[in-house]
Amino acid sequence: MKDIFQIARKEFKDTIRDKRTLMAMIVVPLLLFPVIFSLVSGLQSESMEKAMSRELKIAVVGSDVPVELEKQLKAGNNIRLVSFSADTSYRRYVRGDSLDAAVVVPRDFNSKVHQMKTGNLQLYFQSTQEGVERRLTSLLDHYEAGLRKERLARLNISEETIQPVQVEKVDLATMQEKIGKYIGGFIPYIFIIFCFIGAMYPAIDLFTGEKERGTIETILTSPVRRLHILTGKMSVVVATGIISALLAIVGLFAGLNFNDTLPAEITKVTGDILQPGFILLLLSMLIPLTIFFAGILIPISIYAKSFKEAQSIITPINILIILPGIVGLLPGIELTLQTALIPVVNIALATKDIVAGTIDYGLLAAVYGSLILFAVLTVAFSVRYFGKETNILRA
Amino acid sequence: MIEIKDLTKTFNLNKQQRKKLGTRAGQIKAVDGINLTCRPGRIFSLLGPNGAGKTTTLRLIATILQPTSGSIRVAGHDTVKEGRAVRNKIGFLTGTTGLYDRLTPDELVTYFGRLNGMDATSLERRKRDLFHTLEIFSFSSKRIAELSTGMRQKVSIARTMIHDPEVVVFDEPTAGLDVITAEHIIDLIRQCKADGKTVIFSSHIMSEVDLLCDDLAIIHDGQILYNGEMSDFRSQMVNGSLTQEFIRIVNDAKTTTR
Known part of the structure; x- marks a missing residue:
């Protein structure tokens, strides 16, 4: 346990000193929402007015x-x-x-x-x-x-003679339900992407980077067990993914609160959705998901000989993450026992239901079950992969 | 003490590797039944051309690789069954060893001291001694990325020696270094011998071997061609120079196997 902590502490320090990681993990998620909001609202209101x-x-x-x-x-x-x-x-x-x-x-x-x-x-x-x-x-x-x-x-x-009927429409759906339907699917999707991107650079840096810099032998000849080295590094990869998602939430808050050109309803509803309870619930799903991501990213990073090679394998996987996220945004696709089992899609759909207040707790349990199972599987694979000498020393 | 008995290591070859090596065999024996003993207070040199199996042997000693058959005992511990104990007893340094660029020498050496389970007081004391001898203090809190090759090499040495290992393994330690920087390594190897440590180093540079070693093994295609004391080797030489003698032995081996 002490070893894992030592490894994690050093890797975390190493990670936050890397400019590339820092950009992907802190700067981009923090600024994304404020920048998008001000650009979109600025451009749109201006061009509309014009x-x-x-x-x-x-x-x-x-x-x-x-x-x-x-x-x-x-x-x-x-x-x-x-x-x-x-x-x-x-x-x-x-x-x-x-x-x-x-x-x-x-x-x-x-x-x-x-x-x-x-x-x-x-x-x-x-x-x-x-x-x-x-x-x-x-x-x-x-x-x-x-x-x-x-x-x-x-x-x-x-x-009146030619207008026999006049219909008075009263919409009883609350603003939260109407906007929540869209935002509820959109919010988790953004965080899922940041969990992945935030974890990506540290994963490559902590595994492929170790090969590229010729430090892998040094760490392997230290008395620390390989499983502990992997656990320490993996916890940093997961932490950076979660941190960048959290920073995106902070950015979202800041963007909403400091931009007065946004429609008031959107600001209010988003603020209502982003309650501490909701964020905790979302986080409890994002943690196993990020572990699952780490379990995919790490074997690739162990396999790759260079940063470039790792990136060229991971980039197409990016699309595999983004596509199921979009599926979750489509109307008509609901949380069922099948969709609850597909990682990424299940979080987007479950969050939509949570926001609308129509979540089925049985299905939510299935979502957690699936997320944890996938996380365990990929981590087990990473452990086996890291244990094989030909993979670690592939040069 | 390092005791190697009937050590064999085979690697599976994939298509690409087979093409590169021009062979159709599915496996290659990188180390083929070798027996060696390295004693404390003596410097053992593993001499061989590129691809002879030097690095594989040293990696097997350092528990980075697992033997296919045979056994290695380092300071009384088996490398397979007691890997952790073995790693605690060894320092491992290669010529191409990298360092973590974004850490400072101080942070890096502390990190490896902690990984070796050292307590804070002995770690501090040992670090101070090493930094003093190696003259690291003037740059100990700069980022390693900003250091020169010579400075980095000193940090590598401090990293290797921080836990005062009983056995020190050097894999082509001077490869790619200029003579001045290489001198730090030569000094280190001598110091290890003086301290009664077991030292094994691999090289293909005869002058370095001549300068340092007490015991010598020549390895080629994973097999030992010569194993004995350096003084005996000198007296048995057919050729005038060590380099020529080394080339003769390797070439003889090539013609007999063909």
Whole structure:
């Protein structure tokens, strides 16, 4: 036990002095959320605002444009109308961005409207130009509403007559449930990835690095038993994975609290979800999962001759971790006895249910059972692998 | 004391290794039935060309590898059954031994002292003595990454000797070092002998062997070609120089096996 502690203490010191590990383990998880939040909210609110308020150049095409239509369009915020005779060049101008949109009034439009028929208007726009369609549709709807009112008045019909039913919608789902459904799957997924990335560099550094630097023989000729060397090193690998996940939680908190451009509901719901009890529960699943990760990473790192070789084997495994995490985010995939047994997926699904308050405790037990079993299997494999002299000394 | 009896070590070869060695055999005998005895207060030299089995033999002594058959006793302990006791009695140093770059010499030597189960007081005292003799104090709290090759070598020596091992194993200890740095190692080997330790070192440099050793074994293809005292070897020489004699013995072995 003393030996394991000595090994772990030294390896931990060694690890936190490594800039590469430090970046992956502390800096990236800590800053990821604050940076993403400020970028996304900054960009989005800015571009949305821009799209809704910038000046739109609109052509109204037709020989007989109703005055009321022009009036309604002009009433729109920051809209400039351009008159156009009935040729077809407006299409080219809209395509070429010198016009934002064109409203085409066919020759028979006015007569149809007067005859109480449906008059057709055409709106030419590019959906790639954010906000154009939305702004114009709302203006044209106003125009239509005006005409409808006129007709109803002329026919002496009240508006209620043509609206037999009005549905009042009352959503009883709490904000926590609505947002929790998405965030609940997303939060564990982020932490799972950090558990893996945080454990990855120390694993390579503590095993492959030992080979690369030519220190492996030195540690093997110390009196410490090989199992204890492995245990000490493995505990550091697991600890760094957990630490970087915890730092990601800290970063998430900081990002939520110091960014006032985020919608208030998201901030509130995420804060409500991230209660100490929930974090502890999540952690109790992440620990066996990280041990499982370490059990995969360590034999690879023992096998590899160089940092480069280790990385080239581990990179595709990264995808194997990320993909099942995404499966957990898909709607319609629920925690069942089958999915409870698949590592990574099971944590994402279980957390989703925990957040929504609909967790089945039998299935949660199956999740723990599976996580622990996988951890034990890979650790046992690591122990056997580290015990084989040809693996450790492969050069 | 190191006693090696009928020691054999075979390695399984994979496809790649078979191609490299130009053989179709599935196994190779790196060490093939060797018998050696290294006595305390004497320097034993294991001499042989590259790939002769020197490193494998030394790794077997240091318990890094397990013998396929035969046995090794180090300071009275069996390397297979009492691995931990053996490792506690030996210091192991190779020419290519690396150090943990991100630790300081002080941290590194303390670490290995603790791993060898030393108590704090004797560790401190021993460390102070070693740092003094090797003149490590001036750089003992710098990161090892910042040290010169000569400084690193001194730290390696302190690391090897911190627990005052009874048996010291050197695997080509001067490989890749300049003469000045190599001199530290030569001094260390002499000092070990003076302290009554058992010393075994491997080399393919005849001058080094000539300078230091009391007993000599020449190894080739995992087999011992000569085993005896250095003085006897000198008197039996057919050729004028030790190097030529070494080459003659190895070449004779090659022609007889073919």
